[in-house]
Amino acid sequence: xxxxxxxxxxxxxxxxxxxxxxxxxxxxxxxxxxxxxxxxxxxxxxxxxxxxxxxxxxxxxxxxxxxxxxxxxxxxxxxxxxxxxxxxxxxxxxxxxxxxxxxxxxxxxxxxxxxxxxxxxxxxxxxxxxxxxxxxxxxxxxxxxxxxxxxxxxxxxxxxxxxxxxxxxxxxxxxxxxxxxxxxxxxxxxxxxxxxxxxxxxxxxxxxxxxxxxxxxxxxxxxxxxxxxxxxxxxxxxxxxxxxxxxxxxxxxxxxxxxxxxxxxxxxxxxxxxxxxxxxxxxxxxxxxxxxxxxxxxxxx
Amino acid sequence: xxxxxxxxxxxxxxxxxxxxxxxxxxxxxxxxxxxxxxxxxxxxxxxxxxxxxxxxxxxxxxxxxxxxxxxxxxxxxxxxxxxxxxxxxxxxxxxxxxxxxxxxxxxxxxxxxxxxxxxxxxxxxxxxxxxxxxxxxxxxxxxxxxxxxxxxxxxxxxxxxxxxxxxxxxxxxxxxxxxxxxxxxxxxxxxxxxxxxxxxxxxxxxxxxxxxxxxxxxxxxxxxxxxxxxxxxxxxxxxxxxxxxxxxxxxxxxxxxxxxxxxxxxxxxxxxxxxxxxxxxxxxxxxxxxxxxxxx
Amino acid sequence: xxxxxxxxxxxxxxxxxxxxxxxxxxxxxxxxxxxxxxxxxxxxxxxxxxxxxxxxxxxxxxxxxxxxxxxxxxxxxxxxxxxxxxxxxxxxxxxxxxxxxxxxxxxxxxxxxxxxxxxxxxxxxxxxxxxxxxxxxxxxxxxxxxxxxxxxxxxxxxxxxxxxxxxxxxxxxxxxxxxxxxxxxxxxxxxxxxxxxxxxxxxxxxxxxxxxxxxxxxxxxxxxxxxxxxxxxxxxxxxxxxxxxxxxxxxxxxxxxxxxxxxxxxxxxxxxxxxxxxxxx
Numbered sequence: 110x111x112x113x114x115x116x117x118x119x120x121x122x123x124x125x126x127x128x129x130x131x132x133x134x135x136x137x138x139x140x141x142x143x144x145x146x147x148x149x150x151x152x153x154x155x156x157x158x159x160x161x162x163x164x165x166x167x168x169x170x171x172x173x174x175x176x177x178x179x180x181x182x183x184x185x186x187x188x189x190x191x192x193x194x195x196x197x198x199x200x201x202x203x204x205x206x207x208x209x210x211x212x213x214x215x216x217x218x219x220x221x222x223x224x225x226x227x228x229x230x231x232x233x234x235x236x237x238x239x240x241x242x243x244x245x246x247x248x249x250x251x252x253x254x255x256x257x258x259x260x261x262x263x264x265x266x267x268x269x270x271x272x273x274x275x276x277x278x279x280x281x282x283x284x285x286x287x288x289x290x291x292x293x294x295x296x297x298x299x300x301x302x303x304x305x306x307x308x309x310x311x312x313x314x315x316x317x318x319x320x321x322x323x324x325x326x327x328x329x330x331x332x333x334x335x336x337x338x339x340x341x342x343x344x345x346x347x348x349x350x351x352x353x354x355x356x357x358x359x360x361x362x363x364x365x366x367x368x369x370x371x372x373x374x375x376x377x378x379x380x381x382x383x384x385x386x387x388x389x390x391x392x393x394x395x396x397x398x399x400x401x402x403x404x405x406x407x408x409x410x
Numbered sequence: 411x412x413x414x415x416x417x418x419x420x421x422x423x424x425x426x427x428x429x430x431x432x433x434x435x436x437x438x439x440x441x442x443x444x445x446x447x448x449x450x451x452x453x454x455x456x457x458x459x460x461x462x463x464x465x466x467x468x469x470x471x472x473x474x475x476x477x478x479x480x481x482x483x484x485x486x487x488x489x490x491x492x493x494x495x496x497x498x499x500x501x502x503x504x505x506x507x508x509x510x511x512x513x514x515x516x517x518x519x520x521x522x523x524x525x526x527x528x529x530x531x532x533x534x535x536x537x538x539x540x541x542x543x544x545x546x547x548x549x550x551x552x553x554x555x556x557x558x559x560x561x562x563x564x565x566x567x568x569x570x571x572x573x574x575x576x577x578x579x580x581x582x583x584x585x586x587x588x589x590x591x592x593x594x595x596x597x598x599x600x601x602x603x604x605x606x607x608x609x610x611x612x613x614x615x616x617x618x619x620x621x622x623x624x625x626x627x628x629x630x631x632x633x634x635x636x637x638x639x640x641x642x643x644x645x646x647x648x649x650x651x652x653x654x655x656x657x658x659x660x661x662x663x664x665x666x667x668x669x670x671x672x673x674x675x676x677x678x679x680x681x682x683x684x685x686x687x688x689x690x691x692x693x694x695x696x697x698x699x700x701x702x703x704x705x706x
Numbered sequence: 707x708x709x710x711x712x713x714x715x716x717x718x719x720x721x722x723x724x725x726x727x728x729x730x731x732x733x734x735x736x737x738x739x740x741x742x743x744x745x746x747x748x749x750x751x752x753x754x755x756x757x758x759x760x761x762x763x764x765x766x767x768x769x770x771x772x773x774x775x776x777x778x779x780x781x782x783x784x785x786x787x788x789x790x791x792x793x794x795x796x797x798x799x800x801x802x803x804x805x806x807x808x809x810x811x812x813x814x815x816x817x818x819x820x821x822x823x824x825x826x827x828x829x830x831x832x833x834x835x836x837x838x839x840x841x842x843x844x845x846x847x848x849x850x851x852x853x854x855x856x857x858x859x860x861x862x863x864x865x866x867x868x869x870x871x872x873x874x875x876x877x878x879x880x881x882x883x884x885x886x887x888x889x890x891x892x893x894x895x896x897x898x899x900x901x902x903x904x905x906x907x908x909x910x911x912x913x914x915x916x917x918x919x920x921x922x923x924x925x926x927x928x929x930x931x932x933x934x935x936x937x938x939x940x941x942x943x944x945x946x947x948x949x950x951x952x953x954x955x956x957x958x959x960x961x962x963x964x965x966x967x968x969x970x971x972x973x974x975x976x977x978x979x980x981x982x983x984x985x986x987x
Binding site (some may be wrong): 389 | 519
């Protein structure tokens, strides 16, 4: 009998230890990326190579005789692409989620979810390919941009990648709204749309906010699509028709060419820390708002 | 009147999404089918990637995903079992793990790539070289094992979430029934809960595989290569991979027009692979829901 | 609850034994105590579900607990095999004894306890396995793997549960293919296969049709010679039909506990009377 108990205890310990993997995963992510970037702050040679004040300049030209590490074009590029993506994806995703949750007959609703899952399952490199080969041409014909690969082309494809997230989180939030709310509204004579717009949507608002936050996080972090379709030119401009260079694409494009351990290498890791921290915070915010929706709606019901 | 307009608008949004999906799939399948043949799938690329097949990329992708699955399944399934069957529902540990999982799910893929480089290749790899090979460079460089490990961390949330769902779907009465007959927690798990949850767990594997096969950024610096004369047979080999192949060919080919047909067909293969896996997972999920609903 | 003189009079006139309303027994030698519950209170978090319950369950008898929904009878039943331990934030005071052993102590041997005290649930819960494997489950986890022994045991249990004739030729078929009544009898067989001493049944017929219900009631009457049976039911007529002793739960208290005939014909407490005559519940 003792052996049996031992096995039981052993398994208990094993599953407990396994769950530490995810926690350690996040912790290690911080530590080991930070580790490569850290000397930028401490090592005098690094500080010479990559000067802090320089980071705020508007020229990113790491490969030249006098390397320039201005981050501004990268930030602008990231923002432009994400902006286009959110502009494109948000109305579509939210309206579609409202349709699925409020107007569509249940069977249709159950059939729609897999479709969105399929869209979510398209690898980003495939979306990037599509944007590069097909979408960019359409965008150029539509808008008459001079540069074929630009923020808009990449942004729309990025929107396709972000759409499923906004859709799913919004739809979940809408589904969490108790049926009782809808029934009460309809029994007072409101139409389905009025019910959706004036009762359900406001009730699910924190969840929709979370959807946008998480979608934005995904847009900012996405790499392959922008790498392939944005032109990769670190230009500072207001036009959405210009090529851009995002933070994520910069890391991906340049890491292959750097010397291990030098300033550029470390700066790329530093960009990684930046990106990671930013999306980490966005994720926490998103999670928190999702919790709020659940508490608010399920507590009230 | 206004009501119909708004309902119509939201329905239109849904249709637009469906249409976009159809356009993308259609475009790729239409142009990609040209070069498809048995030779394409089974032969090596030739003539500077403009002719021949993509077998090494397929092989590399399969090998990569296989290693990844071996790494992610135990950790993922055991974690889910802990969360659903062992831990107290409101314990702090559960909340922390769930938050960690949610955060892992939101980490940009390039950040995983950096992690793979900074941790697996440079830290673990070099450490292994130091301990076992007296400092000679075997594992402290891009290798399929490190790429697989990186992908395992990336897909961990998928496995955990899907397995948790599968365990939760086993009706409480059945779990209690086992315990009421004197089964220990482990016996109940082994004989009742896990077998019932198996289709759901399988769905998790399929989704993880689909995700792993499609990601490129995490493997760019941890082992993927554009052209290799050999197939990966040792853990510290580099490898060719479908997604990476598409990326490099699309952005760095000297002759874009010549490689276009192969490019399209390679994308076709990659898309078909991930697509079919996703369909399989969706089908399994639907059947699962039915199975527990009708048994009563 | 005190005993009034005239009540004592009535009770002592009963042929077999004497009991007062809350089960402090002055029993004749014939009745052997199987389970003894002493001042047992139970909380779900801050909610008190059971209030100082004192009761007895006698060997080879059917003891039924009745009462309106939410009165605590199911909670009470689940305390007898410690199934409430699965719910977080529960605590209790008082003691429960299975013969000499205190089963309300913090860490009893759950697997041994649950083999001795078996349970059949309200909603039949056969495993998604074959009929054979369902019944054999308890034995397998106890370590038995000899096919001959298992088959013999499965047959015996199914016969005891009056299901053998109906399934003997399709033991490998899925248990889920059986009808509701058959599934419940299967669950009874499954519980009997581990040779428990006590069988707890939590509203076993509430989801069944009258014919299946009648079959199971007949079964219980048959089983009591070999086992001790505790039955929770919201169906008073069922309690009156099959049980030897009945306890009436109301709002977490055991209001009255007595010989079934006495409780139903001449209840000592007005609340019991009100419930039985249908004035509430």
